[in-house]
Amino acid sequence: MWTFDGYSECTARTDKVKYLWxxxxxxxxxxxxxxxxxxxxxxDVKVNDLDRWLSEAETAKIVDEAGDILWYLSRLLEKVGSSxxxxxxxxxxxxRKRATAGTLTEVQRTNDKAYSLPxxxxxxxxxxx
Ligand SMILES: [Mg+2]
Numbered sequence: 799m800w801t802f803d804g805y806s807e808c809t810a811r812t813d814k815v816k817y818l819w820x821x822x823x824x825x826x827x828x829x830x831x832x833x834x835x836x837x838x839x840x841x842d843v844k845v846n847d848l849d850r851w852l853s854e855a856e857t858a859k860i861v862d863e864a865g866d867i868l869w870y871l872s873r874l875l876e877k878v879g880s881s882x883x884x885x886x887x888x889x890x891x892x893x894r895k896r897a898t899a900g901t902l903t904e905v906q907r908t909n910d911k912a913y914s915l916p917x918x919x920x921x922x923x924x925x926x927x
Contacts, residue, residue: 802882809872821874832863
């Protein structure tokens with residue numbers, strides 16, 4: 799299993815451009831590729847099958863694009879003198895602070911069918927026990 803530090807060392811060895819704008823554009827492009835999978839999923843689910851979960855191919859594509867996003871994010875953070883570890887640590891601290899303050903609450907779910915598409919519920923594997 800990769801650690802963020804080990805992963806960032808690997809991204810450094812595969813980085814040929816090393817410009818901040820390149821990382822920002824890459825993050826945007828790869829995020830668009832990931833969202834495109836979800837857009838097509840919602841488009842097809844809406845039309846055909848409201849109960850269909852993501853296919854294995856769709857899930858694999860999302861994971862692949864998330865990896866591309868992670869690469870650009872790792873490079874961008876290193877360029878500004880930080881790291882994925884710093885970002886993760888900072889985010890956890892922020893979430894803990896919100897939880898302590900009582901501002902981090904469970905999202906209210908609605909029974910309205912229009913808002914109950916499969917992606918808005920738990921993954922089926924989490925409901926099998
Ligand atoms: Mg990609």
